[in-house]
Each structure stands twice: as structure tokens, then as C-alpha cells.
Amino acid sequence: MLEVKGAGFFTSVQDLGRFGYRHLGVPVAGAADLLSARRVNGLLENPESAAVLEMTMQGPVLAFSEPTYISYSGAPMDIRLGGQALEPDQVYAVPAGGEVNCGRIKKGFRSYLGVKGGLLAPLVLGSRSYYSPVTEQRKLKIGDEIGYTPCPEYTPKILKWSHADHIKEHLLQAFPGPEYDLLSQKQRELLFSQEFSLAKEHDRMACQLNELLPAHTISMITSATLPGTVQLAPSGKVIILMCDGQTTGGYPRILQLEENALSVLAQKKAGDRIRFRSSGY
Amino acid sequence: MNPPPFRIKPFGPRAVLLEWPSRLELEILFDILGFAAYLKKGRLAETQWEYVPIYHSLTLISRDAPVDLDTLAKALRSWYESYPGPESIRTREWELPVCYDPEFGLDLEQAAETLQMSPETLILKHGAATYRVFGIGFLPGFLYLGGVPEELRLPRKASPRARVPGGSVGLADRQTGIYPQDSPGGWNILGKCPIPLFDPQRDPPSFIALGDSIRFRAVSRAEFDLHRIEAEVGVYDHSKKYGNARG
Numbered sequence: 001m002l003e004v005k006g007a008g009f010f011t012s013v014q015d016l017g018r019f020g021y022r023h024l025g026v027p028v029a030g031a032a033d034l035l036s037a038r039r040v041n042g043l044l045e046n047p048e049s050a051a052v053l054e055m056t057m058q059g060p061v062l063a064f065s066e067p068t069y070i071s072y073s074g075a076p077m078d079i080r081l082g083g084q085a086l087e088p089d090q091v092y093a094v095p096a097g098g099e100v101n102c103g104r105i106k107k108g109f110r111s112y113l114g115v116k117g118g119l120l121a122p123l124v125l126g127s128r129s130y131y132s133p134v135t136e137q138r139k140l141k142i143g144d145e146i147g148y149t150p151c152p153e154y155t156p157k158i159l160k161w162s163h164a165d166h167i168k169e170h171l172l173q174a175f176p177g178p179e180y181d182l183l184s185q186k187q188r189e190l191l192f193s194q195e196f197s198l199a200k201e202h203d204r205m206a207c208q209l210n211e212l213l214p215a216h217t218i219s220m221i222t223s224a225t226l227p228g229t230v231q232l233a234p235s236g237k238v239i240i241l242m243c244d245g246q247t248t249g250g251y252p253r254i255l256q257l258e259e260n261a262l263s264v265l266a267q268k269k270a271g272d273r274i275r276f277r278s279s280g281y
Numbered sequence: 282m283n284p285p286p287f288r289i290k291p292f293g294p295r296a297v298l299l300e301w302p303s304r305l306e307l308e309i310l311f312d313i314l315g316f317a318a319y320l321k322k323g324r325l326a327e328t329q330w331e332y333v334p335i336y337h338s339l340t341l342i343s344r345d346a347p348v349d350l351d352t353l354a355k356a357l358r359s360w361y362e363s364y365p366g367p368e369s370i371r372t373r374e375w376e377l378p379v380c381y382d383p384e385f386g387l388d389l390e391q392a393a394e395t396l397q398m399s400p401e402t403l404i405l406k407h408g409a410a411t412y413r414v415f416g417i418g419f420l421p422g423f424l425y426l427g428g429v430p431e432e433l434r435l436p437r438k439a440s441p442r443a444r445v446p447g448g449s450v451g452l453a454d455r456q457t458g459i460y461p462q463d464s465p466g467g468w469n470i471l472g473k474c475p476i477p478l479f480d481p482q483r484d485p486p487s488f489i490a491l492g493d494s495i496r497f498r499a500v501s502r503a504e505f506d507l508h509r510i511e512a513e514v515g516v517y518d519h520s521k522k523y524g525n526a527r528g
Contacts, residue, residue, distance in 0.1 A: 019344055022331050024479070024487045025421045124481050133462050135479045178290045178298050206481060221303055222416060222425060224333040224340035226296060248335055248418030248425075256293030260362075281291045281350060 002115070004144040006061030008102060011140040013119050015051040018134070020126035022247045028227055029129035032204055032266035033110050034259070035166055036074030040114030043071040043091055044157055050118025051128040053140075055111045055271075059102020060112075062141055064094045066150030069116040073164055075108025075267055089161040089249055093154075108167040108267040110245050120147035131244055170268075171277045172261040177230060179252035182218050187232075190214070191254065196238065198239060200270045204244040207265060209274075213234035222250040228257035230276075240265060286312065287362040289354045292340060294347045299339040299357070305427055306337075310415060313339050314492050315367025316360075324360055334491055335425065337414030372492040374411070375519060377459075377474050379450050379497045379504035385473035388438070392452065392469040395435050404499055405431055407471060412457060412495045422461035422487050424480025426495060429457050441467035448473045450497065472499075475509035476517060488519070 014037065017030025031037035031054055041050050053060070059077055071091045072079060077259040079086045080101045086092055088111075094100065106113055121128040124135050132138035183191070190213055215236040224247065225231070231239045231251035239259065241249075242265070257265070258279055268274060286309075287299040301309045320341075321327055331342040341353075344418040381389060381404045393400040410433075411443045416425035429452070440463065447450070449460045451468025461465055461479045474497075480486050489495070500508070511517035 020327065021421075021486070022333050022342070023417060024485065025418045025492070026486070027421075063487075125484065125486065133479075134486075165492050175291065175293050178292055198474060221305065221336045221338075222418070223300075223335060223338045224292075224296075224298070224418070226293060226340075226342065228293065246419045247333065248416060253292075256296075258294065 001065045002119070002146045002148060003063040004060055004140050004146075005099070005144055006223050006281045007053055007061055007140045007142055007144075008060035009058040010034065010056040011060045011171045012130040012138070013051050013053045013121040013140075013146065014129045015118075016040060016049050016128055017127075017129055017243065018125055018131070022127050022224075025245055025247050026125065026134055027131060027205075027244045029131040029134075029204075030243050031110070031112065033074055033166075033263040035263035036110070036112045036164055037114075037245065039073040039089060039161065039164060039200050040071050040112045041118075043073070043089065043156070043159060043161060044069060044114050044116050045101065046114060046116065046118050050114065051121055052115075052119065053113040055102055055105075056109060058104050059111060061102065062100045064098045064100070065096060066148075067096050067098075067152045068093050068148060069151055069154050069156065070100065070113060072111055073114045073161075074111040074164070075105045075167060077111045078103030079111075079257045081150060087160075089163055091156040091159060092162050109269045110266055111165060114115070115148045116151040117149040118148070143264075166260065166264050169264045170272070170274050172274055173258040174230065174255040174276050175258070175279050175281060177253035178223070179218065179220060179232075180254050182252060183232075183254060184214065184216075187213050187216070192278055195275055196272050198268050198270050198272050198274070202268075202270065204242050206242055206245055207240040209238040209240070211238070213238060216252070217256045218252050220252060221251060222248050223253075225249040225253060228262045230255035230257065242266070285358055287361075289357060291348075291350050296342040297341055297348055297350065297353060297357075299341070301337045302376075303337050303521040305415065307377075307413065309337050310413070311370055311378070316364055318370065319364045324356075325476050335418055340412055364434060370492065372490070372494065374494040374496065375489055376496045376498050377476060378500040378504065379408070379472040379474050380500050380502055381472035382502050382505075383436050384502075385449065386471045387449075388401070389471050392435060392471060396433065403433070403471070406430060407452070407457070408497045408499050410496075414489060414493045414495065417487065417489070417491060420461055420464060421451060421481075422477075424458050424478065424489060426456060426458050429455050432473040433457075435469060437467040438469060441465055445470060446473070448475065448477070450474055473505070475505045476512045484502070
């Protein structure tokens with residue numbers, strides 16, 4: 001059992017996401033930075049669908065009642081196992097009673113902590129990803145207990161990987177969205193030439209950008225949206241839907257991010273700069 | 282040979298969007314439902330593909346492999362040729378209880394005043410119409426309902442509420458519907474439905490499907506409480522006691 005002694009700023013259990021319920025309005029959820037979550041599971045030789053902890057800005061304090069192996073990846077953070085400082089992208093043994101103390105993220109926005117075999121948070125509609133109200137909980141709180149299968153003996157095949165390089169990236173590769181053709185020449189040019197910065201309003205649902213494009217009066221009938229759909233509100237506000245994003249929307253879908261671009265974006269915080277780069281079909 | 286009535290657009294590396302003519306028509310909705318059902322039968326299996334039909338579009342999302350647009354578009358056109366039409370589609374009609382008491386109907390009086398009718402008339406007219414589910418989305422279990430009578434159309438509230446209680450029945454523009462959970466919202470709140478529209482402990486978590494019809498039945502506060510308790514303990518029965526599901 002993993003006991004939560006300190007919750008951190010916003011920590012949640014995430015896997016690859018919840019599939020097959022979007023037609024009922026259920027967002028996919030899952031790790032915001034799937035590249036990092038996959039790295040953690042790769043290092044621990046877990047199935048890629050194993051659930052990990054997604055830690056935002058400030059990590060949690062965790063007590064492990066049984067022996068296991070852990071690894072973390074994504075944004076580099078101050079993290080200690082007992083007195084030992086942990087490096088990202090490495091596998092460490094945790095003894096019974098071991099305490100992992102996660103501090104602040106130093107660069108980037110989200111870190112992922114994996115446990116050998118994966119975390120056994122409740123499986124709801126095919127996924128362990130926290131998303132309220134589908135799951136009871138939205139984030140960890142002090143006193144929570146999350147199960148895992150103890151693993152006293154394990155010889156990792158991979159001891160260490162080079163660090164994730166998408167944390168430093170600021171280019172977001174994007175395909176034209178279904179309403180891209182409705183944009184004016186000016187809007188299209190600005191979309192790809194302008195540098196944008198993340199607004200304060202950014203979370204697992206959506207990421208707003210500070211800089212506006214020229215306003216528009218395009219009206220459309222509500223249609224499906226996906227994680228990575230870039231919407232343009234009538235005011236010219238650019239909104240990028242993230243993993244917990246609504247499944248349908250009525251704003252023009254001007255771009256659709258490549259999947260890895262979502263991982264790049266998931267590591268940005270308010271004020272960080274990004275640019276869009278065009279990908280062709 | 283007629284071309285299919287939809288346009289096929291790429292939607293990122295894993296999805297395609299099929300767009301029928303942009304009109305809010307039952308005929309289009311049923312064609313989408315019928316074609317989706319036809320595709321699910323051994324053509325684009327639901328284990329590999331997610332279907333998001335809403336209003337005049339159908340989005341197909343591939344779970345694992347990226348989409349090869351040309352191959353898929355060609356297959357979709359050819360499948361539409363052999364698709365027999367939406368005749369086999371069955372929908373149901375649901376009657377949902379709504380309590381319009383002032384405790385729940387936060388904007389009932391104001392809405393009635395704007396529409397220049399009494400609150401009683403507004404309740405009658407809201408309950409007399411049959412609404413069609415043109416989409417489920419935005420939030421888990423949120424229904425996009427079409428069919429609001431012309432005389433009940435009123436604007437959204439000037440400033441949205443930070444928190445509308447889950448179950449609230451709202452009215453704005455051409456839409457009426459139920460907030461499935463507590464959320465911010467700008468609709469005019471007329472009342473509250475005691476039956477949760479989304480229950481993640483059930484699979485499927487929503488009993489209402491696209492294309493179904495909804496009617497609202499005004500209930501007293503006492504009946505509201507009764508149905509809420511029935512729903513909580515899982516004995517609220519749409520089909521038998523209240524004669525709700527048909528067809």
C-alpha cells in the first residue's frame with residue numbers, strides 16, 4: 001500500500017486514458033505528458049497501460065508499506081528516497097516502510113512517478129485515470145491509500161535512460177483542423193509566425209494562450225473535439241484542449257496537435273512561450 | 282451513382298470527420314446513426330474505433346493506429362453505397378421528472394417575465410414539448426436537446442453562475458437541458474431533475490442515447506424527494522412504474 005502523507009500541489013493517478021465513452025461525453029483523461037509516462041513504465045518494464053502518478057509543480061510525500069521499485073521521469077524535480085536524492089529516468093529499490101519525498105519541479109510542469117507493476121487505483125470504465133465525476137477523486141489528498149503489488153526482487157534490464165528532451169522543446173507540431181480553411185489569410189499567417197505564451201488559465205482540461213488572433217464571426221454547429229484540438233473563440237482567444245478536455249465544442253477547430261506536441265505543451269507553465277509548426281497530412 | 286451526403290475531412294493523425302450538410306434535421310441525425318451502426322457491424326469495430334456522432338457530424342477516432350486517410354475515405358464511400366439506410370434504428374422516449382419549485386427554479390420567475398407569460402404557463406409549455414437528443418458531450422452525460430418551441434427562446438443570463446447545481450434544468454437560446462454535475466453555467470434555471478443522467482458505476486453509464494426523445498413531467502417536491510431516493514438506491518424504474526420508455 002502506498003500512503004499519501006502529503007498531497008502536493010495537484011497529484012493524480014493516470015494511465016493511457018479512458019476509451020470508448022467519448023460518445024457519452026466522457027473525456028479521455030490519461031497522462032498529460034504521455035511521453036514521460038511511457039518512459040517511466042518502459043524503465044520499470046511495466047505494461048504501457050500501467051497507472052502512474054502525475055505530479056504538478058510540487059510533488060507529494062509517499063510512504064510505501066511493501067518493497068517495490070520506482071522510477072520518475074518528465075520535469076526534473078527535487079525528490080528523495082529516505083536521505084538519497086533521486087535522478088530522473090533511473091530505477092530505484094524502495095524498502096518496506098520507505099518514504100519518498102517529492103519537492104518542487106525545477107524545470108517544466110509535470111513529473112511522473114511509476115511503481116513496479118503499476119498503481120492499482122480503482123478501475124472505472126476501463127481506466128484508472130482520475131477524472132471527477134467519473135472517478136470519485138480528482139486528485140490525491142492526505143491519508144489516501146493506493147494499492148500496488150509488492151515486488152521484493154527485481155533486476156531492471158535498463159538502469160538508466162538519457163533524460164527526456166521534449167521538456168526543452170517549444171515548437172508544437174500541428175495539422176490543420178477541420179475549420180482551418182475558414183481562417184483569413186492574416187489569421188493563418190499570425191498563427192504560425194507569432195510567438196504565443198501560456199495564460200494563467202491552463203490545466204488538464206484546456207490551455208489558454210495570452211496573445212489573441214484577429215476576432216472572427218465564424219459560426220458552426222457543435223461537433224467533436226479531441227485532446228490537442230486548438231479552438232479559436234470569437235474574441236480571437238486561442239484555446240488548446242488537453243487530455244481532460246470537453247468531448248464536443250462549438251468553436252472553430254483551427255489546428256490539431258500531433259500527439260507528441262501535447263506532451264511538449266503539458267510541460268509548459270503560465271508565461272512559457274510556444275510556437276505552432278505546420279504538419280501536412 | 283450518388284455521392285455520399287457527407288464530406289470527409291482529416292482531423293489530426295488519428296481521426297476523420299464526416300460532415301453531413303450543416304442543418305439541424307432529424308433525417309440527417311438518423312442517417313448518421315444508421316450509418317454508424319452499419320460501420321460498427323464488422324467494418325470499423327468499436328474495439329478499435331470510437332464514434333462521436335453529434336448534430337450533423339460523425340467523428341471516427343482510431344484507438345491505436347494512425348489513420349490512412351485515402352484508404353479510409355475510399356472505404357467509407359463504398360460502405361455508404363452498400364448501407365441500406367437508417368430504417369432499423371430504434372430510439373426510445375424518456376419522461377424525466379422535474380420539480381419547478383422556486384428552491385430549484387432559480388430563474389423561473391425572471392424567465393417567465395422575459396417571455397411575457399406566467400411561471401405556470403412556462404412550466405406547462407416546457408413540459409408539453411418533446412425534445413430530441415442531437416448529441417451527448419461537453420461533460421459526461423450532458424445532452425444537447427433540440428426542439429425548444431419558438432415562444433420559449435430566451436437569451437442566456439448576462440453573467441453566468443459560478444456554480445449551477447447538478448440536475449438543474451436550464452433553458453437558453455434554442456437549447457434546454459440538464460446540468461449533469463455541478464458546473465459553471467449561463468442558462469436560465471427552471472427546475473431540477475432528481476434522476477442522475479450519468480452514473481459511472483453502470484456500464485453504459487448513461488441510459489439515454491443519441492436520437493432518443495425526452496419529455497419533462499412536472500412533479501411536486503414530495504415526488505422529487507421520492508424519485509431522488511429511488512435513484513440513489515437504484516430502484517427508480519423508468520420503464521415500468523412511470524411508463525417512460527417506449528419503442
